[in-house]
Amino acid sequence: MVSTNNSSRAPEEASLEVWLNSDETAAGSARAWIHGAAEDAFDPRHDSGADARATDPRPADSRLDDAALVVSELVANAVEHGDGGSVRLRLRRRGPSEVELSVFNRLRSGSSGVPEGPWPMPGVEAVRGRGLAVVESLSRRVGVVRGDSDVEVTATVAV
């Protein structure tokens, strides 16, 4: 980890971010960070989760597990395709029932970072290629913003 920043604004648009060293430990660090940073956002005692529970009856800690899996996949992908520089993970509340999980990284020369979506789930015989399909499965929306030499992937999940 390089640094962390809490730029809280209105409660429902709170934003937290962390810069992760681009190595094989980054995904595990991202999960640990999300479990700490998002604990409040996914707290079942908050009425803010009522909307999500209407469509997802599983307990809040299961949704937090899903969020941790999403960031783990996105960060691992960023490390694999990145230029070796730090990877930024950002969590932003979007209204009462959604959180955006964004992963930004600079790209290694010649890498596009992520393929164009959609990302269908490979068949059962495939050994590789499930990471981004898992992200899509667990997210309400996934957006990709490409720069000349960087990419940001934002997955929106229910809280």
Add this chain to the structure above:
Amino acid sequence: MDQLPVSRLEIEAIDASRGLRLVGDIDSHTAPSLDSALGGLDADGDVTVDMTEVGFVDSSGLRVLVGQHQRLGSAGHRLVLADPSDAVMRLLDITGLTGTIHTSRGPVSGEAG
């Protein structure tokens, strides 16, 4: 701010080296060691992996499990995940692998060694 923890996976041979007991997370950091451990087991029968103490698996972990499932399957044997957590079962479910990767409920009784 304190350093964020990194993922860990403890791997112990059980059942006279016909299975493994795992404690920790299976991700891009730990999956290679699991792949090596599974690849090093004697493939003369089914291989059981005690998943009781595995809290997290991602697509890197699935890559290892599917690869080893196929390797054992080609020899007529099975890879069996014993007592996987709800989170692991959910991952198998969303990836469509529930009917492909064998699972069993209840912890493994195999002795260390």
